[in-house]
Amino acid sequence: MTLKSSTNRQLSRLRKARWPLASPVGRIRVLLIAIAVVFSLCAGRALQVQAFDSSAYAAEAADQMKQTQVLPATRGDLTDRYGDVLAYTEQTVNVIADPKAIATNGKMGLQPMTANDKAIAATAPQKLADLLAKYLGGVAADYLPKLTDEKISYKVIAKRVPAETFQELQTEMKAAGLLGLTRAVAPTRRYPNGTLAANLIGWVNEQGDAAGGLELALEKLLHGTDGKEVYDGSPNGKIPLGDNVLTPAQNGHSFGLTIDSALQLMAEQRIAKALADTGAEAAAVIVMDPRTGEVLVMANGPSFDSNDPGKSEAANMGNRAVMSVYEPGSVQKILTFAALFDSGTVEPDTKVKVPGFIKQDQFTIHDWWNHGTITLRARGVFAKSSNLGTITLARKMPKQQLRDYYASFGLGQRTNVGIGGESAGVLPKATMPDYTRDGIAFGTSLSVTALQNATAVASVVNGGVYHAPSVISTMDGQPFTPSAQNTTPRRVISEETSEQVRSLMEQQALNQKSNSFRIDGYRIGTKTGTARLVSADCKCYRGESVVSTIGVAPIENPQVLVYSVVWNPKYNGASGAAVAAPIMHDIMALALPRYAVEPSKSKGVKLPLE
Template structure:
């Protein structure tokens, strides 16, 4: 039988084992305790010369073994179960959040990732003249785009020679076809078609639709893929430079930059639509997928009061006058005095709306609404209307006019040197006497003068539908005495051409002011009318005052043979007023040069049309009679028959014999 093991409780203690060992080995001696105590250093034992004896198995068992206590198996199961329960609860909570609370949001995100939206561009509204001639229209066109991964093959790294040349043949063929139909930089186009860092590039912008069709047909026939298109219509101006300062132009993004294109840009542009559809990861439309279209709303169409043929005549005649007189610039405006409608509004130099970049930026605005100047003697029409309507004077009021008169520390004189002259008020206006005008104006208080000029529209915008309108400057009712003297004959205040023309139109039109306008009507794309804000007409002077002012204006054109030669019209009785004002120069803060002008109406007794011409700083000629009046007569001789206005008589000119009202006393 094998050796019987003792129960742990019956095993011998270490002392018992030691005693037992000594009993079994009588040679083992008991070591006496050291006299030096437990910390005394022991002498090294002498090594036996004999071979070391191996330790017994009992001595090897004295080394202690590291033991890790293991917990209870039941507790381990409980801990694992709790951990699994927590994990399952977290997963269930997240699942509840995704499917129960956030399902709609995550569904929308998923749908959006598979939905493609594209804008639907509206058609920009047309601008036509009063007779329906297109002044601004839109031609269908496209931007040519490309996917370079399809227009050339990517064969390697771009810095490798082979990689640079790979795909060159395809890109060159495409560039050749596009270049055959439109102007491009061939090398730049090839480089664009060979880019491999993007899948979208622009190749050529604003290609007319018919040209793009030819390009697409040739590319398809050659089997060259990767060329696409984007809708990008071209704004065109068939009349070119005619009424360009009124119509304006757009930039490359079809946004208005000047004229009505700018002031009415939002309504002309329309409202952009949108197409949304389900798409595959590569962007292609899923045929049976969900799609939604919000149609674009095309822009408003505007019909102007401008007559393009009359505008062309005015522009050509004004250009000739500016060139002949060496003027810095010129302006001409023709109005229907009964409605405030502007029939022509020309400026020189002008520009072509199709090529605005080829002109001086200073010419891109509209001087007739933005440029202010001192009007000179044309202002005497307004002064005389205030004098007559306020009861201060009438056409037959007698004035003894001296050669000069003191004002503001200096002396004022007339353009025509003279001694003391006995003028009627009619004669003062006919001879354009500064002295006589200010003498009469001194009889009226300054507030009354200011209020009349303000009611005529000076010192504030007229509200015409064009951008950049200036207000001009009208001194207040507390103006200095010398300022009142200057204002009486057209200095000391500033106006715009549209302000002055509208004011005189009101005075000769029975005294009723109509705010000037260049828009006749507006319609939506479906033909429905669009409301236009209109200012109600207002009375500024009486009908009697209006008639008496016209009487004095006729005296201007019939007073002598020279005035008759330059100022009278063929077959129509007319009245007018010349103007010559010293020109203020901002660079020196002084007066330098002149502004010459002429304003006239016809027929005299029942005015229908007014034309006002202004030349800025002419080098040849310093009077409105010789510089501006010839432009006026040419425009009116064309306009009056064109609008079917019956002539006053069959004779060529309305002679001086019919003018029998006194100018002197």
């Protein structure tokens, strides 16, 4: 066998044994097998999805379509005693733009845009800008940058737009086939009278959170419970026939206050004038019906606008009438003499020798006028506002008994009127030193709030019954009482004692020279007070003062009580008679005819003081 023939036979065997893929038929066969395998896998997966996992995938797809929108509860209203609105909630919305939806006419890249979509999208920004300018104000060009920034899909265009305004805008959008503007519910708290009773009412901030006053104190009741809406949605909004589950909001409760808005306004204007005239730091006025404890006015100054609290100083936003404590000065003598008379310790005509000064340990006490030893009736001690005479009489009572009377009038404890931040004041214990007892008798060495002191005096002049003060009268039209307040009336002194103290207050008014202590047609009882302010820095006196005057009328049957307190008037000789009495007078002169209080049938008569 030749070498050539052997080689040819080997090549022939190799050709017969070559790989199948080397031939066209083999390649086709392998390709068909591969296609069959892939098809089988796809069919199996499809069968799994459709037959076995279909419900799970459907649920997942449905969840992706679900949208949830919070439905804020409408906050309750605050109204005055006559139903005039002091605070309410306006239904407003934030206008939201989706530039991506605007640029694609809602397709968002999920569907191909038709020629019509492209035509609408090309002109949509300008048309939407024109609509925004029409309904929200401003210039269309200013809105365009926010409408054409396709990098974002959520842009706040405007805040606190009336819901009705947005509805009108949206109606016109739909008519033009425009998309891309939606709303977010954002209710706005409104205070139609601005600064009126702002320190009492408080405010709600832009985030919808109560931040002071009754708004904060009643937050849980005013706010209500938010609802929600869960619906099927798409980039174009709600799917008309999709699922929609609605949980309605539970709106907040509305409250009626005891405040008289008209008289409140007059009092605030009078305070503003007093601050301007005297350069005083602040002032507060309480007007009360002493027969019931209803607060008709709780005025503060300086004040602020509840609609725009950010423009005010923090110091002007609290309620001094219930938060600020001070020494009441000689107004305290009303309570001291009520205790002296009711306990039988002294009578109005009891005579007492009043020294020219009293020295107690390191303290030396004088009267506001210089005198040697003089004799005054108890009536004269009160009418002349003698600190030394008051001390001399108060020393006749045991400390425990005297303190018990003060406590029964409400000193040293919160009134629980329902206003946040209320102070309790300070009433020393019965184990107090003698000099503390002496100071308390004429209005130092203790502290009170304006509301607390007004309520205490009301309990003395109204026939002797303590009525807890009230500023909230109703909730949703039904009687309301703060949960922490005991409103059961309690007798604190006898009717005879009440009449005796009222007589002393009338004598104080009759023996004043100023017209601030006279109101035509009415017999009036008053008491002034002047005390030094304790500095918060050193807990000591630094020359600043607080002056006050309380008045009740008609003295025969008091129906109106006015208490004015002024902090730190800036001029020499500032006193309760000079600064606070004119405020009391002007408000009382307005209140008596406003409430149709009958004039007195007789004139007051001066009684012996010495």
